[in-house]
Amino acid sequence: MTVFEDLESEVRSYCRSWPVVFDTAQGARLNDVDGRSYLDFFAGAGALNYGHNPPKLKGPMLEYLAKDGITHGLDMYTVAKGEFLHTFEEIVLRPRDLDYKVQFPGPTGANSVESALKLARKITGRESIINFTHAFHGMTLGALSVTGNSMKRGGAGIPLVHATPMPFDNYFDGTVPDFLWLDRLLGDAGSGLNYPAAVIVETVQGEGGINPARVEWLQGLADLCHRHDILLIVDDVQMGVGRTGPFFSFEIAGIRPDIVCLSKSISGYGLPMALTLIKPEYDQWGPGEHNGTFRGNNLAFVTATAALREFWSDDVMERSTIAKGERTEAALTELAAESSVVELTPKGRGLARGLAFSQPELAAKSCAAAFGRGLLMETSGPSDEVMKIMPPLTITDAELEEGLAIVRDSVLATLEGVSA
CATH class of the missing domain: 3.40.640.10 (Type I PLP-dependent aspartate aminotransferase-like (Major domain))
Incomplete structure (x- = not known):
């Protein structure tokens, strides 16, 4: 990665949170040069609603x-x-x-x-x-x-x-x-x-x-x-x-x-x-x-x-996105109820979802923990206090559940030892 650090401007941002070299991608997954697979809850900041390299396109x-x-x-x-x-x-x-x-x-x-x-x-x-x-x-x-x-x-x-x-x-x-x-x-x-x-x-x-x-x-x-x-x-x-x-x-x-x-x-x-x-x-x-x-x-x-x-020739995509969004909301609500020391607030609509932390710095720590577990996420909000969940709309139900499980594990691991 030295070529990026030597030649690319200091303005770079996402790569600082995800310090690997990505090589290929398909659907809701990216692969780095070492062959590790990452589930994508980022979707190009919303530019990849249909996932990476959709075959029909x-x-x-x-x-x-x-x-x-x-x-x-x-x-x-x-x-x-x-x-x-x-x-x-x-x-x-x-x-x-x-x-x-x-x-x-x-x-x-x-x-x-x-x-x-x-x-x-x-x-x-x-x-x-x-x-x-x-x-x-x-x-x-x-x-x-x-x-x-x-x-x-x-x-x-x-x-x-x-x-x-x-x-x-x-x-x-x-x-x-x-x-x-x-x-x-x-x-x-x-x-x-x-x-x-x-x-x-x-x-x-x-x-x-x-x-x-x-x-x-x-x-x-x-x-x-x-x-x-x-x-x-x-x-x-x-x-x-x-x-x-x-x-x-x-x-x-x-x-x-x-x-x-x-x-x-x-x-x-x-x-x-x-x-x-x-x-x-x-x-x-x-x-x-x-x-x-x-x-x-x-x-x-x-x-x-x-x-x-x-x-978009029918309403299948719309109905699927609403259903996946409701499932994501339910998972975040359950997770919020498990925290007794830090207030967690689920937010969003459809498959634009977030989890706000009353201690803002914990959102970035939770995203870092998720990356270590193979999940790409970013933060948002004026204090970067929100874990932002924006997977491809085409993500499978199994992949969504996999990602939500990683979110839960990452948040709970981050909250261990945190005082109110």
């Missing part, structure tokens, strides 16, 4: 390469892009009665967020954006401005302005009515609030600590935006593409965001790809007004099309 990709299909296409018309758009409309948009124009903003979730913020400002002529406590939307400057984490914001090196944070759901533990402060400010001409162009929200905060917003809170937010003529942007980069059960995480609330950000698992294979979905009346871009060299990743179009056809 690999075949179309290899066929496309073998026939010398276009790989890099900017925003040119290609067969691969056309097939993706047709399939996305047929399988995702039309069955949900959703009407969106599709923008390809670049390869990452941050690209999608940047385009959404720029477009909202262009549409409304306003500058300010409402964001939420503990939010994470990306590492570029615009995305950082609506992100809550102080360490990540500090990396910008300049003031991050034109964004106003508001309390996310349950920030005051239910003691304050939803949106009391924001609604009052918006209706008071003397409040001093810069009237916002948009609100940007995650329905389940991933990096913020696996914080799910209640259905009624999301519905209230959508209503507030409608009443005050503010655009609603849902960042579904990590929680979309089935992570919470339905294809879009906001479906459970029955809301229709004005703009939706998608990335991570939309390509189906971990290939870089992002979408910004825009209600047609708000598609007010001029040609080339927002662009990028790698917004036409045709290999990603091929695997994304195959993924939609394979996993």
Whole structure:
């Protein structure tokens, strides 16, 4: 591993927690160069909802390469892009009665967020954006401005302005009515609030600590935006593409965001790809007004099309994810009940789950113990106090049980000898 330590930047992070050299991967497992297998409860931070190298997606990709299909296409018309758009409309948009124009903003979730913020400002002529406590939307400057984490914001090196944070759901533990402060400010001409162009929200905060917003809170937010003529942007980069059960995480609330950000698992294979979905009346871009060299990743179009056809032509994936999520919740609840010295709090929705520790440092220690037992996990939350459980949606029941058993053993081993 000396080549990485000698040449790669100190900014590297995940490899510090998992100091092995990985070589191959299939499904929910990775293998290192020494032949050891690791179960994956990380799934590329949500980029591998269908697991590693899914065979039904690999075949179309290899066929496309073998026939010398276009790989890099900017925003040119290609067969691969056309097939993706047709399939996305047929399988995702039309069955949900959703009407969106599709923008390809670049390869990452941050690209999608940047385009959404720029477009909202262009549409409304306003500058300010409402964001939420503990939010994470990306590492570029615009995305950082609506992100809550102080360490990540500090990396910008300049003031991050034109964004106003508001309390996310349950920030005051239910003691304050939803949106009391924001609604009052918006209706008071003397409040001093810069009237916002948009609100940007995650329905389940991933990096913020696996914080799910209640259905009624999301519905209230959508209503507030409608009443005050503010655009609603849902960042579904990590929680979309089935992570919470339905294809879009906001479906459970029955809301229709004005703009939706998608990335991570939309390509189906971990290939870089992002979408910004825009209600047609708000598609007010001029040609080339927002662009990028790698917004036409045709290999990603091929695997994304195959993924939609394979996993979203019926409701099997959705039902399976909900069931596995309920099983995970039950296991975490049982584990929390076993701890008498440290408060453990299960959190999440679908297969985005977490276990919060009242002593934050124990979450990282438990993840390290899990790695020693052959399980990849990361932490999240403002103090890294949450063990984050995000396996591939395609994980088998047996693999899920194996991983949950490792989580239990790792947590209990970490808690041994800990005083309250």
